[in-house]
Amino acid sequence: MRSNILDILRQANGTYVSGEDIARTMNVSRTAVWKHIRELKQAGYAIDSHSRSGYCLMETPDLLLPSEIQNGRKTKVLGKDIQYYKEVISTNNQAKFAAQQDAGEGTIIVSEAQTSGRGRLARGWYSPAEKGIWFSVILRPHFLPQEAPKCTLLAAVAIVKAIETITEIQVGIKWPNDILYNKLKLVGILTEMNAEMDCINYIIIGMGINVNIQKNEFPLELQHIATSLAIIKGKKISRVQLLNEILFQIETLYNIAQAEGFVKILEEWKKYSVTLGKTVDVIGINDTFAGLAMDIDADGALLVKTKAGIKRVLAGDVSI
Ligand code: BTN
Known part of the structure; x- marks a missing residue:
């Protein structure tokens, strides 16, 4: 219902739509429309209400809200189901929990902040509110458990391609899965798996992308080893747009991997590698x-x- 109202407001493209028209289109009362508009405002949408002309969507929030992601989603499966949080301990932990509760293939767990984001080799991952994309994808592939580590390489290739498409920034991959710009870390990937000897129950790919963090916002110990897209580009980047491109690229490569194996993905990985030959x-x-x-x-x-x-x-x- 809420997303239908949003669609109507979006289609009006900056003009006012009367409460009566919305109510009629959706076959609900004007009070119901008013309540949903109030909820949308609470979620961060700037909606102007005018007693005579109705409602106008002035600005969408800079948040990774499911309604915003769904609005630009280009995938079939990835991101069809979205669990959204303002803050979690770690989206990978949350994804593990969701997978154990039977969350389906392609479910994504997105959080504006993580209080204890986890990195590889028992390191932490700095995840300040609304400044990056901190998310995890649940996959339930048909291939064998020993193939799973290559999902990390797949995710790295997908993210590099998405970053290039959205920002025109060219980045490199340091084996196995750090994405770097000028030797500074931009993205980290943490893949975890639950499997039997011969079948995978689920794989969780957790990705942390430093999007709109300014240099002085990084903790001192990270300032000389990490960077963000906004620092490189000198302007803010749309997190929703980038996330949708990442989902699209992962789904494309994942379909290839399931159908033909990882050969093509490894070839692509080599093209972006900054490790080989060094x-x-x-x-x-x-x-x-x-x-x-x-x-x-x-x-x-x-x-x-x-x-x-x-x-x-x-x-x-x-x-x-
Ligand atoms: C690394 O480079 O060491 C991997 C970092 C992975 C960070 C991401 S952020 C989203 C997901 N949730 C986590 O707790 N970790 C991953």
């Missing part, structure tokens, strides 16, 4: 070593040429 320090799970990052293999593992031969890195961190 001398890297690898901080593996068990050891630390240096070498030349040569390639990634069919599993997405990094192949590093060292004095002792070629080492295959499946998990860990690299510095370039």
Whole structure:
């Protein structure tokens, strides 16, 4: 109902629509219309009410409201169901909970802020209110559990493409999934899985995109290692538009992965890689070593040429 009223106001394109017309179109009372308008205002929509001319949508809020995402959504499955929060501990935690409650494939959990956003290797993720896109996607793919790590690479490629489309900023991927601009971190991805030996129950891909954070708003310890799209571009970026493009790109690549495997996605990943061809320090799970990052293999593992031969890195961190 609320989204129908919003559609009517949007279509009026900055002109007034009378309460009576809205009520008639929707077959409800004028009081019901008035109540929904009040709720929309509470949600952050600037709607001017005039006793004679009716209602006019003056401004939509700069929030990741489901009604705003749905309005520009280009996907079939991803983002069809949206759980929206003003604040959560971590959207990945929330997504895990939702997945255990049978949330369907493509459900997304979006929050304006996270009080304890989680990063890889037990790190935290800075997630201030309304300044970034902090969200998680629930996937229920048919492929085998050992393929799951490649979903992280898939998400990285999708985000790079979406950032290029919306902002024209060219960014690179540091293995396995950091998105960087001039060596500064712009995006982090945390993939988690619940699986049996031979089937995946669900995969959660959590993504943190620094969108409208100003340099002095980052905590001091992050100011020299992180950046945001607004800093790079020198202006605010629409989070709703970017999120919709990311959903579209993930869905496109995910459909390819389900139909034909990950070959094409790994090829795309290599094009955007800022790791391959560089001398890297690898901080593996068990050891630390240096070498030349040569390639990634069919599993997405990094192949590093060292004095002792070629080492295959499946998990860990690299510095370039
Ligand atoms: C990393 O680079 O270490 C990964 C960071 C992932 C952060 C995102 S923000 C949304 C989702 N919820 C979390 O708690 N973490 C991920």
